[in-house]
Amino acid sequence: MTVIRKDDLISTVADALQYISYYHPVDFIQGVYQAYQREQNPGAKDAMAQILINSRMCAEGHRPICQDTGIVTVFLKVGMNVQWESDMSVTDMVNEGVRRAYNHPDNVLRASILSDPDGARQNTKDNTPAVIHYEIVEGDKVEVCVAAKGGGSEAKSKFAMLNPSDSVVDWVLEQVPKMGAGWCPPGMLGIGIGGTAEKAMLVAKEALLDPIDIHELRERGPSNRSEELRLELMEKVNKLGIGAQGLGGLTTVLDVKVKDYPTHAANKAVAIIPNCAATRHAHVTLDGSGPATLTPPSLDDWPEITWEVGEGVRRVNLDTVTAEEVKEWKPGETLLLNGKMLTGRDAAHKKMVDMLAKGEKLPVDMTGRFIYYVGPVDPVRDEVVGPAGPTTATRMDKFTRTMLEETGLLGMIGKAERGDTAIDAIRDSEAVYLMAVGGAAYLVAQAIKHAEVVAFPELGMEAIYEFDVVDMPVTVAVDTHGDSVHKSGPAKWSKLIEEQAIEVV
Numbered sequence: 459m460t461v462i463r464k465d466d467l468i469s470t471v472a473d474a475l476q477y478i479s480y481y482h483p484v485d486f487i488q489g490v491y492q493a494y495q496r497e498q499n500p501g502a503k504d505a506m507a508q509i510l511i512n513s514r515m516c517a518e519g520h521r522p523i524c525q526d527t528g529i530v531t532v533f534l535k536v537g538m539n540v541q542w543e544s545d546m547s548v549t550d551m552v553n554e555g556v557r558r559a560y561n562h563p564d565n566v567l568r569a570s571i572l573s574d575p576d577g578a579r580q581n582t583k584d585n586t587p588a589v590i591h592y593e594i595v596e597g598d599k600v601e602v603c604v605a606a607k608g609g610g611s612e613a614k615s616k617f618a619m620l621n622p623s624d625s626v627v628d629w630v631l632e633q634v635p636k637m638g639a640g641w642c643p644p645g646m647l648g649i650g651i652g653g654t655a656e657k658a659m660l661v662a663k664e665a666l667l668d669p670i671d672i673h674e675l676r677e678r679g680p681s682n683r684s685e686e687l688r689l690e691l692m693e694k695v696n697k698l699g700i701g702a703q704g705l706g707g708l709t710t711v712l713d714v715k716v717k718d719y720p721t722h723a724a725n726k727a728v729a730i731i732p733n734c735a736a737t738r739h740a741h742v743t744l745d746g747s748g749p750a751t752l753t754p755p756s757l758d759d760w761p762e763i764t765w766e767v768g769e770g771v772r773r774v775n776l777d778t779v780t781a782e783e784v785k786e787w788k789p790g791e792t793l794l795l796n797g798k799m800l801t802g803r804d805a806a807h808k809k810m811v812d813m814l815a816k817g818e819k820l821p822v823d824m825t826g827r828f829i830y831y832v833g834p835v836d837p838v839r840d841e842v843v844g845p846a847g848p849t850t851a852t853r854m855d856k857f858t859r860t861m862l863e864e865t866g867l868l869g870m871i872g873k874a875e876r877g878d879t880a881i882d883a884i885r886d887s888e889a890v891y892l893m894a895v896g897g898a899a900y901l902v903a904q905a906i907k908h909a910e911v912v913a914f915p916e917l918g919m920e921a922i923y924e925f926d927v928v929d930m931p932v933t934v935a936v937d938t939h940g941d942s943v944h945k946s947g948p949a950k951w952s953k954l955i956e957e958q959a960i961e962v963v
């Protein structure tokens with residue numbers, strides 16, 4: 459009988475969450491680097507360079523890879539011969555580990571969890587509770603798998619109950635373009651097939667915990683249907699040409715994982731859960747000898763990459779920029795932003811649009827300004843702000859027309875594509891939408907030289923800040939004519955891949 463003490467599980471969970479907040483799995487780094495080397499679209503290559511540079515900086519600085527430090531998901535396999543020495547339930551011990559990790563003074567993580575999800579949506583302040591899955595297994599050990607899943611990628615999960623004769627491949631290829639770029643590709647797809655509705659989702663999530671090893675599978679060849687599907691889907695998804703950050707390119711997925719489970723004769727449940735540029739998971743075992751420890755990777759595991767903008771790149775002064783100047787910006791063009799921008803995301807937008815509907819004055823003048831969709835991590839030590847990468851812009855689409863027409867806002871900065879409603883509003887107001895790289899949050903934060911909350915402090919990380927930035931790199935994603943790089947890029951690259959028979963895997 460193995461005795462597992464309370465503090466051993468709590469420290470193990472807390473340490474693992476700190477570890478995965480700043481260390482990417484090495485297989486992920488290698489996967490992105492190989493994709494970076496192969497990439498032919500300069501925009502997508504730049505995005506991957508930023509992801510790799512950000513990753514190395516986080517490993518060195520012990521700060522989060524992404525401002526969204528995730529919802530904690532834990533898979534516990536508890537041996538039947540384990541005895542717990544604890545006055546807390548296992549669930550409470552895991553949540554105490556989450557609490558300690560997210561409030562760690564040296565590396566504060568962002569608390570993103572809200573209770574009462576369809577009501578008051580109150581932040582629980584310590585990122586609890588975790589989503590915990592238990593399995594009772596043979597043996598006298600406890601296997602702990604800890605993941606921190608970003609909201610942007612979780613939001614793109616898909617599920618369907620297919621007919622038994624329907625094709626999983628056809629369904630996946632229909633869904634992936636609809637997922638857009640809000641899941642911050644390149645990443646992985648976890649596909650769950652069979653079981654019941656909830657089992658298909660669960661095995662899709664579990665599938666994402668395996669390392670990237672599609673190249674080994676290709677070399678040895680498939681030995682079952684799931685492996686055949688992995689190879690087929692990897693090639694066909696990458697041929698869609700979506701590319702890094704949805705800009706068009708050769709790599710959308712670094713691997714496709716498929717897990718199945720026996721099912722009812724009448725059913726074929728299928729689920730897709732993507733994992734993003736902030737892939738974060740760690741696996742440890744408790745054997746009664748104390749907390750489990752994780753060995754830090756070597757910095758040699760990260761490639762030495764430099765990213766430099768070309769000589770002629772346009773520098774924009776946000777403090778003086780005019781509507782006329784904005785009209786000159788071309789889709790796909792890189793800009794370096796300088797000066798003051800406002801921030802705001804879901805809750806702030808809802809609040810502002812409600813105020814405008816009631817005829818109330820907004821707490822900040824938006825005329826001629828840019829708003830950055832971001833919810834930063836709190837700063838530590840001498841930081842101005844913690845990691846502060848962009849959040850998914852499509853969630854702000856429904857507010858865009860009101861914001862542009864009633865506040866005089868000139869432009870927005872976020873990640874991923876805009877929907878047609880927002881694009882129409884941008885074109886009608888001759889405004890612009892700029893894109894920063896999702897998953898490069900610590901790198902983006904280096905461009906922010908001053909940060910100050912200017913409205914709605916009660917919203918915490920969703921408050922409106924004013925950032926003063928120097929050379930913050932962004933890409934023009936929707937220009938004043940409504941041309942979107944997220945439409946033109948994938949269309950161009952899927953055609954090129956097909957016409958020139960370019961290898962995508």
Ligand code: SF4
Pocket residue numbers: 524525526527528607608609610611640641642734735736847848849896897
């Ligand atoms: S990389 Fe993108 S999807 Fe993933 S956690 Fe960060 S912002 Fe969210």
